[in-house]
Amino acid sequence: MLPFRRAIIFAVFFITAFILLRRAHSSDTPNPIRRPPPKAATPEHHASSTSNPAHTGTDYRDKPVPAQKAIQDMSEMSLYDKLAYQYPYDVESKFPAYIWQTWKSTPADESFEFRNQEGSWTYHHPGFVHEVITDQVAVHVLRLFYAPIPEILEAYNALPEPVLKADFFRYLILLARGGIYSDIDTYALKSALDWVPETVPQTSIGLIVGIEADPDRPDWKDWYSRRIQFCQWTIQAKPGHPVLRDIVSRITTETLKRKKEGTFVTKEKSVVEFTGPAIWTDTIFDYFNDPRYFDMKRSTGDITYLNFTHMKKSKKVGDVVVLPITSFSPGVQQMDAGDYDDPMAFVKHDFEGSWKPESERHIGEVQ
Numbered sequence: 001m002l003p004f005r006r007a008i009i010f011a012v013f014f015i016t017a018f019i020l021l022r023r024a025h026s027s028d029t030p031n032p033i034r035r036p037p038p039k040a041a042t043p044e045h046h047a048s049s050t051s052n053p054a055h056t057g058t059d060y061r062d063k064p065v066p067a068q069k070a071i072q073d074m075s076e077m078s079l080y081d082k083l084a085y086q087y088p089y090d091v092e093s094k095f096p097a098y099i100w101q102t103w104k105s106t107p108a109d110e111s112f113e114f115r116n117q118e119g120s121w122t123y124h125h126p127g128f129v130h131e132v133i134t135d136q137v138a139v140h141v142l143r144l145f146y147a148p149i150p151e152i153l154e155a156y157n158a159l160p161e162p163v164l165k166a167d168f169f170r171y172l173i174l175l176a177r178g179g180i181y182s183d184i185d186t187y188a189l190k191s192a193l194d195w196v197p198e199t200v201p202q203t204s205i206g207l208i209v210g211i212e213a214d215p216d217r218p219d220w221k222d223w224y225s226r227r228i229q230f231c232q233w234t235i236q237a238k239p240g241h242p243v244l245r246d247i248v249s250r251i252t253t254e255t256l257k258r259k260k261e262g263t264f265v266t267k268e269k270s271v272v273e274f275t276g277p278a279i280w281t282d283t284i285f286d287y288f289n290d291p292r293y294f295d296m297k298r299s300t301g302d303i304t305y306l307n308f309t310h311m312k313k314s315k316k317v318g319d320v321v322v323l324p325i326t327s328f329s330p331g332v333q334q335m336d337a338g339d340y341d342d343p344m345a346f347v348k349h350d351f352e353g354s355w356k357p358e359s360e361r362h363i364g365e366v367q
Contacts, residue, residue, distance in 0.1 A: 074148065080249045082149050087176055089240035091319050092203040095192075096239065098179025099130040102166055106132045117350070120188040121180075132184065135162065138169050145176040152248070155255040159275075160264050167275035170235065171247050178239035187348040189330075192236055195346050196321050197314065206319045207243055208236040209284065210328030210346075212277055214309050214335045225278035228305035231328045232280045234347050242293060243320070247283040251275055288317055310336060313344070 074082050099121050105112050112118075122130050133141060139157075146152040152172070159165050170181040180192055195208055212231035213224050220227060237244060254274070258264050265271055272278045287293060288303040303317065311324040323346070326338035330345035340348055 079149070079151060079252060080245060083175065083245045083248060084240070086146075086148060087240040087245075089206065089238065089242060089245075091206045091238070093238055095202065095236060096178040097125070097128040098177055099125060099128050100170070100173050100177075100179060100181045101130075101132045101184045102134070102138060102169055103132055103184040104134060106134060114184045117185055117187050121182065124188045124191045125180075129179075133169075133173075135165065138165070142169070142172060146172065151256060152252055155252040155259075158255055158259040161271070163271055164265070164275050167232070167271070168248075168251055170232065171244050171251070174235060174237045174239070175241070175244040175248055176239060178237055178241075180236045181234070182347065183233040183349065185350040186233055187350070188346075189340065189348055190346045192346075195236070195314075195323065195327070200314075200316055200321065204319060205316065205321050206238040206241045208321045208323065210234065210323040211308060211311065211325040212329055214311075214325050216309060216335070225272050226281045226305070228281070228308050229277050230281045230284055230322075231349075232277050233349050234328050241319075242290075243283055243287045246287065247280060250279060250283065284320070287320070294318055312336075 072085060074085060077085065101118065101121075103112075103114065107115060107118055118130075118132060122128075142153060142156055156165060156168055156172070159168060173179075174181055182188070192208075196202070196205065210231040211228060212233075213226075213229040215224050215227070251274075258269075265274055270276075270278075285303065289296070307317075308315065308322055311322070312326075313324060314327075315322045324344060325332075325335055326342050326344045327346045328349065329335075329337055330342055330348060331337070331340045338345060
């Protein structure tokens with residue numbers, strides 16, 4: 001009788017377990033194959049490049065999921081519109097956890113000479129994807145991201161000097177993928193998570209730049225291209241930002257024009273003006289004064305260098321945060337920049353990249 005009783009006990013156990021499992025998988029449990037969300041009556045993509053939703057006060061947790069974007073024929077689009085279509089901008093997205101750097105070799109090579117600088121970014125940004133990309137690899141990376149826009153690749157390949165390609169690459173990689181670009185000869189002093197005050201929502205900004213030069217002196221034109229010059233050796237951005245879209249369009253158009261003419265860098269169009277901090281500064285100021293992105297009717301006037309000279313703290317303009325000169329240019333001992341231990345000092349740039357022209361290495365030499 002003992003085996004029969006055990007059999008009854010086991011049978012009761014299995015029947016009970018079967019009932020419990022069936023209840024656990026009843027119709028109240030969500031189907032693992034999810035149905036698509038219902039279409040909204042008037043779907044609007046909050047990532048539109050012609051709006052700044054960060055200042056509208058809308059509760060985006062309740063907004064509808066945008067409908068799937070249909071494939072469009074880009075052959076008749078302008079270059080600017082092609083870039084906007086290929087890499088749309090979403091101010092509410094997170095800053096991607098990427099760190100991009102370029103150099104002739106990578107940390108895997110014994111001859112790599114910037115280990116301390118490169119390592120400082122990894123140290124302060126655990127969990128970030130950190131890539132040092134060589135010129136040979138950069139070509140393939142751009143082919144991957146910009147194959148649908150062949151004029152971008154044509155312009156990049158047409159640039160005759162490494163410094164021009166390096167400048168262009170930083171804008172291209174940030175436009176496509178976002179994250180942080182920093183020159184290889186730059187130390188990270190603080191994590192990028194500390195660059196913007198906690199009072200500024202990350203969902204309201206898409207670009208972070210610093211001031212490279214604020215030469216408040218009569219002979220500033222002898223040393224710098226612009227009265228306020230924005231730094232481009234360190235940039236943080238979300239993919240598709242309109243400033244990046246604009247500067248890529250400008251450089252591509254000018255490069256293809258000069259390729260056709262057979263002229264590139266001249267005294268009238270130096271590296272600084274062609275791909276460097278001068279055109280970068282102009283593009284940012286043009287964005288600040290662009291009625292497509294800002295309500296100029298409420299403005300008291302154009303945004304100029306006067307809005308940023310002698311800054312000691314960060315300033316937010318639309319979806320752009322501008323950091324004071326101390327943040328990306330500490331220790332230059334001029335232009336009211338603080339030292340490396342200043343609370344606002346975030347990166348330390350050494351100007352040691354051998355590919356850089358003298359015109360980009362003078363910041364610490366002007367007295």
